Amino acid sequence: MPATKTITTPSLRGVNLVKTYGDGDARRTTLHEVTIDLFPGQLVLLMGPSGSGKSTLLAVLSGLLEPDSGQVLAEDDGRLLDVWHLTPKQREEYRRRNTGFIFQGYNLFPALTARQQLEIVLKWGSGASSGDARNRSEEMLSKLGLLKNKNKKPALMSGGEKQRVAIGRALVKNPNFVFADEPTSALDWENGEKVIELLRDAAHERKASILVVSHDHRILPFVDVYYHLEDGHLERRPLPQH
Amino acid sequence: MSYALQTLWHERTRYASGVLAVTFSAVLIALQCGLLLGLFKITSIPIDNTTADVWIGSTAVSSVDLGKPIPNSYITRLAGLSGVKMPEQYIANFANFFKPTGGTELCFLLGSLMDDNTSGAATLLSKEQREALTMPFAIVVDESDVKRLALDKTGDGEPKINGKKVHLVGTVKGLKSLAAPWVFCSLHTARQLMGPMLPPDHVTYMLARCDSPQRAKQVAEELRAQYPDDMVAYTAEDFSYRSRMYWLTRTKAGLAIGYAALLGLIVGAVITAQTLYSATAANAKEFAILLALGIPRWRISLMVITQSFWVGIIGITLAYPVCLGLRSIAMQFNTDVDMRWEILAGTAAITVGMALIAGTLALRSVKQIEPMNLLR
Numbered sequence: 001m002p003a004t005k006t007i008t009t010p011s012l013r014g015v016n017l018v019k020t021y022g023d024g025d026a027r028r029t030t031l032h033e034v035t036i037d038l039f040p041g042q043l044v045l046l047m048g049p050s051g052s053g054k055s056t057l058l059a060v061l062s063g064l065l066e067p068d069s070g071q072v073l074a075e076d077d078g079r080l081l082d083v084w085h086l087t088p089k090q091r092e093e094y095r096r097r098n099t100g101f102i103f104q105g106y107n108l109f110p111a112l113t114a115r116q117q118l119e120i121v122l123k124w125g126s127g128a129s130s131g132d133a134r135n136r137s138e139e140m141l142s143k144l145g146l147l148k149n150k151n152k153k154p155a156l157m158s159g160g161e162k163q164r165v166a167i168g169r170a171l172v173k174n175p176n177f178v179f180a181d182e183p184t185s186a187l188d189w190e191n192g193e194k195v196i197e198l199l200r201d202a203a204h205e206r207k208a209s210i211l212v213v214s215h216d217h218r219i220l221p222f223v224d225v226y227y228h229l230e231d232g233h234l235e236r237r238p239l240p241q242h
Numbered sequence: 243m244s245y246a247l248q249t250l251w252h253e254r255t256r257y258a259s260g261v262l263a264v265t266f267s268a269v270l271i272a273l274q275c276g277l278l279l280g281l282f283k284i285t286s287i288p289i290d291n292t293t294a295d296v297w298i299g300s301t302a303v304s305s306v307d308l309g310k311p312i313p314n315s316y317i318t319r320l321a322g323l324s325g326v327k328m329p330e331q332y333i334a335n336f337a338n339f340f341k342p343t344g345g346t347e348l349c350f351l352l353g354s355l356m357d358d359n360t361s362g363a364a365t366l367l368s369k370e371q372r373e374a375l376t377m378p379f380a381i382v383v384d385e386s387d388v389k390r391l392a393l394d395k396t397g398d399g400e401p402k403i404n405g406k407k408v409h410l411v412g413t414v415k416g417l418k419s420l421a422a423p424w425v426f427c428s429l430h431t432a433r434q435l436m437g438p439m440l441p442p443d444h445v446t447y448m449l450a451r452c453d454s455p456q457r458a459k460q461v462a463e464e465l466r467a468q469y470p471d472d473m474v475a476y477t478a479e480d481f482s483y484r485s486r487m488y489w490l491t492r493t494k495a496g497l498a499i500g501y502a503a504l505l506g507l508i509v510g511a512v513i514t515a516q517t518l519y520s521a522t523a524a525n526a527k528e529f530a531i532l533l534a535l536g537i538p539r540w541r542i543s544l545m546v547i548t549q550s551f552w553v554g555i556i557g558i559t560l561a562y563p564v565c566l567g568l569r570s571i572a573m574q575f576n577t578d579v580d581m582r583w584e585i586l587a588g589t590a591a592i593t594v595g596m597a598l599i600a601g602t603l604a605l606r607s608v609k610q611i612e613p614m615n616l617l618r
Binding site for chain 1: 245248249251252253525527528530531532534535536537538541613614616
């Protein structure tokens with residue numbers, strides 16, 4: 001149930017999160033009492049080897065995967081919510097208001113234009129009118145340098161353009177939290193760099209908390225906070241000096 | 243354009259099998275029903291090819307070929323009513339036709355007045371034929387029955403009906419029979435041919451024209467109310483419908499054709515459901531993103547249902563020209579396919595309903611969509 005305590009920072013807290021998979025001898029603990037704080041306006045990078053539990057932590061924090069124990073506390077309109085104590089419907093509503101997702105695969109609807117990919121989120125999610133959804137979508141595409149591509153379908157866009165549309169889809173509803181799982185791994189570095197810059201700008205300008213899971217060390221200079229996850233243990237690491 | 247329709251058009255090759263399944267089902271249903279109605283139209287030919295508005299027959303007569311004799315005096319019951327014109331007698335009875343080449347065939351005699359103002363003579367009979375039919379024992383048959391009755395051959399014998407010689411004075415086209423060939427003759431000839439099989443001073447029906455179809459309905463109702471025990475009165479339209487429905491239900495042909503149509507419907511539903519299921523599964527990742535973003539699952543379900551609706555509409559739109567084309571082909575082989583609007587509308591309702599059910603069945607693919615699967 002929603003708590004009534006009002007907080008300002010951090011905007012999202014994972015506290016003593018534990019997640020295990022499998023049974024018996026095959027039982028494997030992916031998250032060992034992980035605690036993490038995400039602050040508004042920060043681009044946070046989560047790195048670690050394959051199978052270290054990065055995607056699991058992202059799923060738990062974003063309200064997609066229930067932890068075995070621990071809490072995910074999120075600031076939502078001045079209230080502090082315990083995400084995994086909400087009912088599924090309340091959690092769906094929480095995600096609708098607060099979260100954006102970006103995945104490695106762009107997962108754009110092949111039949112829809114760039115603008116419609118964004119509009120669908122506003123119309124179906126926020127109940128926005130057609131006119132409002134169109135204006136907000138075009139505004140977002142303009143910020144992403146994609147306005148000229150607004151009527152293009154994914155088949156006619158480059159990988160970088162498609163990922164930028166996917167970012168637009170995640171940001172168009174102005175979420176408090178954005179979760180990006182390997183957003184640059186399918187892109188060359190030129191496009192990958194643009195994508196990371198966009199995410200950093202979104203964090204700084206919109207005061208959103210953006211968590212990026214990646215293997216790509218080239219992202220490090222762009223982020224505000226860097227976490228390393230290995231064998232289910234999370235460690236905050238200093239950013240490299242430039 | 244809605245997202246559902248846009249997706250349908252963009253992925254038209256994927257949805258084509260579903261659309262074609264709906265089209266197949268619709269064509270099957272419409273043609274089966276059309277053929278059935280066309281076939282059973284034959285049973286009401288004596289009614290549909292006259293100009294009478296009201297038919298009076300024996301009590302509870304359920305089809306035009308099942309009328310029992312009624313007294314000639316009943317004509318006065320019609321004659322006294324306002325808005326009723328020139329009531330006349332009509333004989334409709336089964337009889338034995340003796341072929342000139344030997345052998346017999348059951349035929350159905352239709353005897354009416356042959357003057358210019360008669361309402362009982364078949365409308366397809368020409369003035370010359372009606373004049374010729376005034377000769378004793380003259381008959382006319384449909385050209386499709388000439389061979390069957392061996393009227394095209396000269397054998398040792400002569401054609402006879404109930405043992406009395408008859409002679410063919412012409413043929414008509416378009417009055418095909420289902421079982422017993424229709425034999426058109428004058429009222430006098432029919433009476434002679436029926437002999438003792440028809441009681442004296444009796445006929446099978448009384449017919450009349452009315453001032454208007456509305457008046458015909460009123461007359462039929464009034465007569466039914468006034469003489470409930472010894473006769474029945476129907477408008478021509480009503481009697482025609484009753485005759486068809488009687489044979490439709492009596493022969494259970496409707497049931498057989500209904501089964502065949504149902505089979506087509508099930509096949510169509512399964513293919514459509516599978517098509518929608520596959521198409522939704524193919525877009526599972528895109529839908530999963532929407533779920534992750536907190537968009538309710540019912541929104542996605544609604545899109546699938548909307549797509550199934552459009553699949554139904556497109557399928558039925560394709561089916562109509564196919565039905566009409568097949569009907570034209572059937573007509574060239576003298577097979578009547580009754581494509582009345584009720585059949586087309588009913589087919590549309592059934593097949594679109596089927597597509598919606600298929601869409602509902604395909605929703606299981608939406609239930610399987612899980613945002614977690616997007617994470618590697």
